[in-house]
Every structure is written in C-alpha cells, then in structure tokens.
Amino acid sequence: MDFSFHSHHFDRVQISDQDSRPDLPSHPEPTQSTGNFAMNAPAFQISVPNWASWRSHPAFIHAPQHEGYIYPRIADADYGLGPLPQELIGDPNACLDPYSTNITPTTAGTSLDVLAPQKGESQSDWSILQPSHVFKDQPYNYPQVEPLQPPPDFPPSPLSEVSSYQSPQSLIASSPAMTSHAGDRLSPRSSTGDNKEERPGHPPYSVLIYQALKDAPGHKLQLQSIYSWFEANTDKGADPNAKGWQNSIRHNLSMNAGFEAVKEELGPGKKAVNFWRLTPETIHSGGIQSTTRYRKLQHQKKATNSGHRGSTRQPSESKRVHATKVVKSHGTNSTHSENEAHQQQTTSNNPSMGHEYGNASFPMTQTYMQHPMGPVIGCTPMLPGNNTVFSDTAEPGSAFDVGHNHDWYAPESGSNRVHDPFEGPSQSAWDWKKEN
DNA sequence: GTAGGTAAACAGC
C-alpha cells in the first residue's frame, strides 16, 4: 500500500543563515527519537507501503544537508502527501513561516538529487519516495492497523513525540474517525451517492487539511494556500466551478479543533494575515480528530431547537458574539478583567466548562492573552522556547485539556505520558470549540 | 448513532 502522492512539490525549503527566527535553531538539532518535526528535525520518517513494516521498522532518511537549515524532503510525509503545489512556491503568502521571512524555496521542480536515495537509505526505501497521486487519481484506503504501541524509548521529549506518531496510523489510532473497524471501512465515503467527487477510499477533509498543514513550514497555511494544496494534491479542484469543496474545507477548518486560525502581523503597519495551523495538541498527538464529533452537542440542541432548515434555522451564536478562535501571534492588550469577563460569558454559554475539565495550572512562565476578535486559544509559536499561551479565559485551567477523555492522546495515555509545555491541563481546544 | 460531505445562512471585513 502506497500512500504517497504529489510529493514532488515543494521538496525543500532553505532558511538562510540570516534566519532570525528567535526560537528556531539555524541548524537542526537532534531529537531523542524519530525526528519528523517539520521545523527542526534533521531526520524524518518516510512512508512505507507496508504498515506493519513501517511500524516495526520505521525508515529514516537524513535530510540533505545544506548550509543553514534545510526543511526535510516532503516525500516522507504521512500518506506521502506533498505540502504545497509548486505553483505556490514563490507566493509570499503561501507556506510562509512568518518567523522565517527569508525562507527560500529551492525547488524548481522535483530534483532528483533531492529525492534520490540518501546515504544509508536503501533502494527499497527510495522507491517509496517516488511521487504518486493516490488522492488525486486513485482510491485511497486506510490501512487496517492495530493500536499504536509506544516506541521503546517512550516517552521521549515532546518534540520527538511529535515525530513518533506522525503517521496515518496515528491518525487512525488516535481518532475515532480513523479507527479501523473492518476491511476498508476506514475509507471515507462521500455523503451522496450521486456525488461526482465520490472517491471511495479518499481520506476525509480533516485528514487532508491536516496533511497540508503538517507539511507546511510552521504547520500553517493561508486558506487560499490550502485550496491550492487541494487542487494540486486531490481531485477536489478538478472542476474550477465547483466551490463546494472549498466550503467543506472551511467547514472543517472551523469545526475541527485540530485547526486554529492565527492572525499574524508580518510587519509593523502591515495588515494582519490569517493563517490556519495545526494546534499544538494536533501536532503533539500526530493525528487529527474527527470533525463531526462536534455534533454531539448539536444533537442536544436539536432537542430544543426544532427545526427545519431555513426559516426555523437557529441563528448562530457567532452572529451575536464573534466567536472566532483566531490566535494572534504578536502582542496583546488584553487585561485580566477582560479575560474574566470573557470567561464568564463562555462559561455561562457552556455549562460543561469548568466542571467536566479539571482545573489545574499552567507552567508559571506561560502568559494568557485575549484576542480582540474574541475567544482565543492556542499556543504560539509551536516551537521550543516559546511557551506563550493564548487563552480565551482568565483562568489557565480552562485553556486546554489534554489529560483525559480524549482519544486524541490515546497513543500516550496513561502513565507514559510526558508533560508537554503545550499542554495545559484543562479544556482541550476541541472541547472549547465544541462548546462555544 | 457516528462519521463524513455538502449546502446554505449569516456576519464581518
């Protein structure tokens, strides 16, 4: 089974020696275990057609060395998806890590010296790096997997945890949506039988978005770049007139707590740019949760909101309170009282908050900020050395929940779990989103 | 009942 496809796009990105990112080392730092953290891992995992083999013998290929930092080749990604379509290279807004404004894409097409087998890698490993077009041209089927077992050196550092579980299996194992039941049941299906886009075996939008973001520097992309990624890597964009898939992407971005919007000011006086990125939890867990789980609450609402679609449709909360989850990356003017007020509102709207999730404390060094646009949650940047946490509440405990009740963290549940600085001990982003 | 896809209403910019 080969999950690779479109891996010839955006093969590598070079950060010059002048990279001024404060918390990203100019040179790769070794991680404790399997490195696949897109930002600073010198080695990375590759897709392996045989999942059992992949699990037991993860293959590693060292990223080509270069002066300065080289992003890993992208053929290694989960499913082997390519991060960005080539036409996006050069787009200043595409796949741009604002902390590395001097990123220089170095690929003008697939370079064989980039994709060629590296030292220590076998030809068989190399063969699976060949780009293919599974999602675009062929059905996709989730592999049937067993629950993930922690690696021998588990628990590693948070960063290495990231790498350890970045695999389709981890997505499957950590997500009810991805859990294998039997055969290819994991294969997502289209909702409507007459759907032209029906591709039995294609991954759901959430997984595709996850992949697009995971492969992007900083794990973030602008919406348009996500569109472009889909156009290049899936058949969603085959019909230029069809916009439903874009709606679906936006729907998934909004509804899945694995994604968060980040407003970033790329420079003083410049208009803030909105990025979508993976939440720390998502990166940490190496997988994405099902988007549709939010409907658990909807069912409750249905009981009280009768309704047909249309005239009786319930106005959305966001029309009264702009409840975006945008995370602002630079600065804040929030005050404690503002946060308190906001939390009061949030809690009142969400009875489950505050009791379902335990109240614990963040590390003392973390700070909590309020975004003027509304509820804010998340961390930025998702890099070592920065532990700033943006919360929509005044109390640290309500920002995250990572410890319980969530199969999101299934691979590391229990006593093996290592405390992650990203982890706050309370409400998860997903629950926050679900309940807001 | 759950998961996923899609359409659409709606607000903000």
Place this chain on the structure above:
DNA sequence: GCTGTTTACCTAC
C-alpha cells in the same frame, strides 16, 4: 466577494 462560523440534511456504515 472572501472568509469564518454554524446549522441542517444527507448518505454510508
């Protein structure tokens, strides 16, 4: 018009 959020409905399992 684009973006983001939310609701509703549908099909498949």
